[in-house]
Amino acid sequence: MVACRGRRMGLFKRDQSSSMIRGRFILVPALFLAVLVALSGSLAVAASAQILQDGHPRDDASNGGLPPSHPFQPSALRAESLRGQILPRNYTTLATELPARILQIRVPEGGQFKAGDVLIRLDCSLQQAQLQKARAARSAAEKIAAVNARLAEMKSMGNLEVATSVAEAAKARAEESLWDATVSKCLLVAPFSGRVAEQKAREHQYLQAGQPILDILDDSRLEVEFIAPSRWLAWIKPGLGFVLRGDETGHDHAAKVIRIGARVDSVSQSIKITGEFVGDTEGLLAGMSGRVILDVPAGAIPPPANPAVPLTP
Known part of the structure; x- marks a missing residue:
């Protein structure tokens, strides 16, 4: 009886010791997890405070050496890239x-x-036929006006007839000028030097005005x-x-x-x-495109009016 009771007490102590050991293994990870949760919460609060203060997340590793209080981190020293297109000045x-x-x-496409x-x-x-007709009418009207003027000098014609003939001569000259201007539009002349970009009609094709x-x-x-952000007007000149x-071109x-x-x-x-190109433009054609790269001057961008709103380009 004494021996059995001793064995039972030994088994009870071993079970109690095992329970305490398992409790310790469970308690240690739980405490560690609680510490991690508290630490992450404090970091999130700090990050939120930094966002509210500067207008964007803080990135000390890439701030270009600027102080953390600068309103634009790290864009104040980086090169901005935009899309640009090449256009001719005259077209x-x-x-x-x-x-x-x-x-x-006379000049083909690309010529x-x-x-x-x-x-x-x-x-x-x-x-052209109408122009020739107008020239003949003008010549006849001028001759009639000249004859009537001489007759008026000899008192053989009244002033009314002379004035009417002079007006008819002026009308004929205006008609000739009208058809002369019309015929001049039959030849389309280049207003500047350049190249033909596109041919929209063919020879022998009838066209409307x-x-x-x-x-x-x-x-x-x-x-x-x-196209650039309008807030860049503070420093783009x-x-x-x-x-x-x-x-x-790749260049x-x-x-x-x-x-x-x-x-x-x-x-x-x-x-x-x-913008205009500086130097040689050989190899460039109208319609080409590429990336516009320019450096944003340090401190040139004004601070945002509302620091809580990020304004990074």
Whole structure:
């Protein structure tokens, strides 16, 4: 009996010891997990406070050496990339002002021309006939007016007849000028030097007045346009240099700002910026595009009006 009771007491002590050991293994991870939860909560509160203070999350590892209180971290020293497009400074569409048939297109699509060159010749047989008729009528009216003036000097004609003949001569001259101007529109002349971008009509095709024939452009002076945030107006000025990294060329092309748009788009809060290339533009064509790269000056961007709203570009 004594021996059995001793064995039972030993088993009870071993069970109690095992229970205490298991309790310790369960308690230690629970305490560790509670510490992690408390620590993460404090970090989240600190991050939220930093966002409310600076207007964006703090990133000390990439702040470019700026103090944490700077309103724009780290964008104040980074290069901003926008999409830009190459456009010619001068470009237009040549259209006929007369209903006529095309006799000849002298410069094909992609061809070059100089200012003053005849690009298109229209069939103006009817208009030329009308011009010849007007010239004959003008000549006859001037002769009648001259004869009547001499008769008036000899007291053989009254002043009313002389004045009427002079007015008829002036009317004939105006009619001749009208048809002369009409015939001059049968030849479409290049307003500037450049190239033919697109041919919209063919030879021997009949056109109505106002119908386009050729798209032409001046490829000697190319510009680049891009859309920038309107808040950049605080530091973007004419003369600011930037780089266009062409998608087609794969090279960087130096440029500078020459014009700033006259109106800000209130919906997108953006504005159009126009620049011109500095140096050689060989290999560049109108319509090419690429990335506009410019450096945002340190401290040039004004602090946000509402620090709680992030304004990073």
